[in-house]
Amino acid sequence: MSEILVLVEHVEGQVKKVTLELLTLARKLGTPSAVWAGEGYSPDAQAKLAEYGAEKIYVADAAEIGDYVVAPKAELLAQLVSEKSPAAVFVAATAEAKEIAGRLAIKIDSGVLTDAVGMEDGLLADQSIFGGGVNVHSRVTKGTPIVAVRPNATPIEAAAGAGAEERVTVDVSDAAKGARVVERVKQEKGARPELTEASIVVSGGRGVGSAENFAVIEALADSLGAAVGASRAVTDAGWYPHQFQVGQTGKTVSPQLYIAAGISGAIQHRAGMQTAKTIIAINKDSEAPIFELADFGVVGDLHQVVPQLTEEITKR
Numbered sequence: 001m002s003e004i005l006v007l008v009e010h011v012e013g014q015v016k017k018v019t020l021e022l023l024t025l026a027r028k029l030g031t032p033s034a035v036w037a038g039e040g041y042s043p044d045a046q047a048k049l050a051e052y053g054a055e056k057i058y059v060a061d062a063a064e065i066g067d068y069v070v071a072p073k074a075e076l077l078a079q080l081v082s083e084k085s086p087a088a089v090f091v092a093a094t095a096e097a098k099e100i101a102g103r104l105a106i107k108i109d110s111g112v113l114t115d116a117v118g119m120e121d122g123l124l125a126d127q128s129i130f131g132g133g134v135n136v137h138s139r140v141t142k143g144t145p146i147v148a149v150r151p152n153a154t155p156i157e158a159a160a161g162a163g164a165e166e167r168v169t170v171d172v173s174d175a176a177k178g179a180r181v182v183e184r185v186k187q188e189k190g191a192r193p194e195l196t197e198a199s200i201v202v203s204g205g206r207g208v209g210s211a212e213n214f215a216v217i218e219a220l221a222d223s224l225g226a227a228v229g230a231s232r233a234v235t236d237a238g239w240y241p242h243q244f245q246v247g248q249t250g251k252t253v254s255p256q257l258y259i260a261a262g263i264s265g266a267i268q269h270r271a272g273m274q275t276a277k278t279i280i281a282i283n284k285d286s287e288a289p290i291f292e293l294a295d296f297g298v299v300g301d302l303h304q305v306v307p308q309l310t311e312e313i314t315k316r
């Protein structure tokens with residue numbers, strides 16, 4: 001079967017879940033080869049990638065690949081495409097990887113499909129566009145297809161691959177050294193999963209009422225092992241940090257379960273969450289647009305409903 005390159009997303013040497021999703025997807029269409037760019041590669045990372053089906057792992061862990069922003073990774077992938085002639089390149093539909101995909105397409109004279117939520121035979125991508133309002137089936141018609149796949153769109157399945165390691169050296173060009181990483185600041189992170197990777201997200205909107213009241217949302221999230229999200233009304237008011245904003249100008253999430261409490265369901269918020277598998281809305285206004293989208297709805301005051309829900313879940 002033909003080789004599909006999968007660009008590994010990793011943080012502090014840990015392979016991110018979206019990479020396992022990409023490997024799972026690639027396995028359905030060909031033979032996945034993982035591409036590790038930047039420092040942090042380890043036997044643990046190798047084992048993880050092999051566990052999810054990577055037959056080969058191309059390792060380019062020179063410091064300068066991660067030291068410069070985006071461009072060296074595009075050069076690495078372009079080099080691999082030219083040497084290995086893969087059937088396709090899969091990256092995660094994250095801000096960084098989408099930029100890498102665009103640069104790579106220019107280098108190898110091909111096309112990019114972004115925000116894929118599924119792939120079919122013949123490398124036909126199911127793209128979720130216009131904030132999830134429309135699905136389009138598209139195919140790259142020129143060169144090696146590059147596909148940016150949305151996190152959480154593919155259920156992961158382990159299936160052992162050989163995980164054969166191959167070292168790759170890249171001469172990073174001066175042109176790719178335009179922007180350098182100066183510092184990496186670790187964000188305060190509790191025990192909660194990362195927002196874009198979480199399988200459950202509990203989000204609060206203006207209806208929560210204040211920064212202090214967000215404890216109610218956090219308690220429900222913790223009872224479910226979920227990530228916390230927020231609407232823009234909340235982040236603009238300074239009730240919750242911007243990095244947790246879901247929507248057009250925030251993060252896009254596709255969890256198994258999305259609970260929206262005190263969120264009206266504006267189009268810009270929907271853009272970031274409407275591909276969630278199941279949506280539960282809690283809102284005191286039965287006419288709130290979020291109910292048009294929700295699979296289950298509770299019309300009521302979130303300050304009563306959410307603590308009761310948390311209590312029930314915690315009991316079980």
Ligand code: FAD
Pocket residue numbers: 204205206207208230231232233234245246247248249250251261262263264265266267268269272282283284285288300301302303
């Ligand atoms: P509101 O619309 O004010 O809704 C609050 C809801 O809470 C209401 O439905 C109300 O009935 C309910 N409520 C009130 N009290 C309670 C209670 N006690 N119990 C239960 N329910 C209660 N928004 C985003 O979220 N993300 C984005 O990325 C984003 N990007 C934008 C980009 C642009 C260019 C623009 C113009 C807007 C963007 N917005 C975004 C803003 C968006 O249009 C909405 O203004 C915003 O989503 C509203 O947030 P909200 O639902 O929390 O607040």
